[in-house]
Amino acid sequence: MDCYRRSIEVILQNQHSSGSYVASPNFPTYHYCWLRDGSFIAHAMDRAGEFTSAEAFYRWVGRTIQKYGDKVEDIRQRLDSGLPFGKDDVLHTRYTLDGEEVTVDSAWGNFQIDGYGTWLWALAEHVRFSGNAVLLKDLIEPIRITLQYLDLVWQLPNYDCWEEHPEYLHLYSLTTVFAGFNSIACLQEKGLIPESGIPLRKKAEQIKEFLLKYAVFDGKMVKHIWPARNAKPPQPIPQSGVDASLIGIAVPYRVLTLDDPLVKKTIQTIESDLLRPGGGVYRYKADVYYGGGEWILLTAWLGWYYVQIGKIDEAKKLIAWIESQASGEGFLPEQVNSHTLSPEHYEPWLRKWGPVASPLLWSHAMYIILINEIKQTQAK
Ligand code: BGC
Numbered sequence: 075m076d077c078y079r080r081s082i083e084v085i086l087q088n089q090h091s092s093g094s095y096v097a098s099p100n101f102p103t104y105h106y107c108w109l110r111d112g113s114f115i116a117h118a119m120d121r122a123g124e125f126t127s128a129e130a131f132y133r134w135v136g137r138t139i140q141k142y143g144d145k146v147e148d149i150r151q152r153l154d155s156g157l158p159f160g161k162d163d164v165l166h167t168r169y170t171l172d173g174e175e176v177t178v179d180s181a182w183g184n185f186q187i188d189g190y191g192t193w194l195w196a197l198a199e200h201v202r203f204s205g206n207a208v209l210l211k212d213l214i215e216p217i218r219i220t221l222q223y224l225d226l227v228w229q230l231p232n233y234d235c236w237e238e239h240p241e242y243l244h245l246y247s248l249t250t251v252f253a254g255f256n257s258i259a260c261l262q263e264k265g266l267i268p269e270s271g272i273p274l275r276k277k278a279e280q281i282k283e284f285l286l287k288y289a290v291f292d293g294k295m296v297k298h299i300w301p302a303r304n305a306k307p308p309q310p311i312p313q314s315g316v317d318a319s320l321i322g323i324a325v326p327y328r329v330l331t332l333d334d335p336l337v338k339k340t341i342q343t344i345e346s347d348l349l350r351p352g353g354g355v356y357r358y359k360a361d362v363y364y365g366g367g368e369w370i371l372l373t374a375w376l377g378w379y380y381v382q383i384g385k386i387d388e389a390k391k392l393i394a395w396i397e398s399q400a401s402g403e404g405f406l407p408e409q410v411n412s413h414t415l416s417p418e419h420y421e422p423w424l425r426k427w428g429p430v431a432s433p434l435l436w437s438h439a440m441y442i443i444l445i446n447e448i449k450q451t452q453a454k
Contacts, residue, residue: 077397078445080404081438082122085115088435089127090171093134097168098408101431106176108168109135109189110235111436113196114371118439120196121446125204132197132209138173139165139216146223153226161185165223167233183233183240190220191250195327198257207266214267217258221270224251225277229284231301235319236357242298242311245289246319252281253327282329284308294339295320297358316343317358318372325379332383341379349376350413354395364423364430365414370396370406374440381447389448396441406441407432 088096090107095115097104116131142165152159166175167186176182194217201207210217228251234244259274261267288299288308297317300309321344323329324337331337348356354368355376377392399410408431414420 075400075404077400077404077406078442080400081406081442082119082124084405084433084438085119085435085442086124086127088433089130092172093130093132094169094171094173095131095435096171097436098431098434100433101428103427104431104434105171106168107134107171109193110167110186111434111439113189113192114443115435115439117196117199118442118446120200120203121443125200125206128200128204129206129209132193132200132213134173135193136213136216138169139219141173142166142175143216143219146219146226149223149226164227164232165190167237183237185232185240186235186237186247187224187227187232188235188244188247188250190224191247191252191254194220194254195250195257198261201261201266210261210267217267218270220254221258221272221274224254225272228281229301234298236317236363239298243301243308245285245295245297245299246317246322248281248285248289249322249327249329252278252285252329255281256328285323285329290336293336294343295323295336315359316340316347318344318348318355318369318375319357320344321372321375321379325375325382332379341376344376348372352395353413354392354399354410356415359415362416362419364409365411365418365420366416367409367411367414367430369409370399370434370437371408371440374437374444377444378440378447381444381451386448386451389444393441393444393448401432405433406437408434408437 088099094107095112097106097108097111112131116128119128145163145165149159149163161184164185166184167189168176170176231241231243233240235246255274255278262269289296289310291310291312296310296312296314297320298311298314300311302308320340324332347359350368354373356366356368373392373396377389380389400406411420411430
């Protein structure tokens with residue numbers, strides 16, 4: 075089976091008529107569209123030349139953000155008056171496929187900022203790949219809302235990209251905000267969208283300085299940061315160890331360059347702690363979700379980094395492993411559980427939510443991105 079063509083098919087078949095992408099059609103808990111997953115899926119479609127699909131997603135996000143955009147002014151007022159806000163006062167991390175907030179599960183951690191940063195980054199990439207700058211005119215309002223929202227909340231604790239640890243700030247989430255600000259600044263500088271009133275380059279620089287000051291320990295980046303508390307400045311939390319999502323600091327968000335010593339040491343630690351020799355990449359050492367297996371999307375993400383630093387053979391080994399994990403129907407799962415980090419935690423999740431999500435559209439997306447990254451490099 076041609077895993078690449080099949081991946082495109084799986085994504086297109088699972089795009090809703092509204093433009094949203096379901097996270098996984100066969101896993102009830104994932105019958106929604108996350109901005110995080112969706113933005114990478116749309117980016118994969120852009121890389122594959124499926125611009126219509128990607129555009130439909132960006133438009134869906136635009137409509138959805140606009141629908142709930144009044145929340146941003148409300149948050150501003152609450153912050154200005156020192157009032158707290160609740161989990162439903164923020165812009166949510168996921169929506170129904172029609173673009174409604176999810177109300178069935180009141181315990182879900184809605185406050186996750188990374189999807190909003192990634193959406194802006196992916197949208198700017200869409201314009202770069204497709205040349206479709208006209209789209210931006212229709213999305214000016216949701217772009218403005220997103221920028222204002224991120225500007226207001228980026229220093230507030232919220233859930234990380236694995237929907238955990240709402241008490242901390244997260245390096246990965248902040249890298250997405252950095253990229254979101256910079257990508258839109260770039261579009262403004264090209265005259266493709268009007269100024270937003272927020273000094274975006276300066277804000278991005280502020281986030282970078284923040285990360286260099288508070289998210290470095292022992293020569294590498296950390297996953298979690300304590301927010302400022304009672305006059306105490308923020309602090310890195312080295313005990314959390316590395317997380318494979320930290321690759322994002324270089325690829326694709328470019329907070330730091332590929333050859334930055336901090337990037338190199340962080341990735342070396344990801345390789346030694348989270349890459350199973352001959353296998354895939356774990357999220358983080360203490361992961362217990364479905365026993366903590368190897369994640370397809372993170373394996374492809376490491377491959378994406380390898381291609382950019384010229385380690386094509388290493389990337390190809392990861393591709394081969396990913397392809398060997400496809401089911402008979404050509405589905406790529408969220409994670410592979412033959413070598414879990416905490417095997418005793420597998421069964422309880424199986425009983426709770428059923429078999430691991432498969433296909434996971436985000437897994438297919440990262441694989442598509444990696445294949446195209448190699449093609450692009452080899453065509454140079
Ligand atoms: C992951 C999220 C993801 C969601 C939908 C969760 O288990 O932690 O990163 O967005 O699934 O795929």
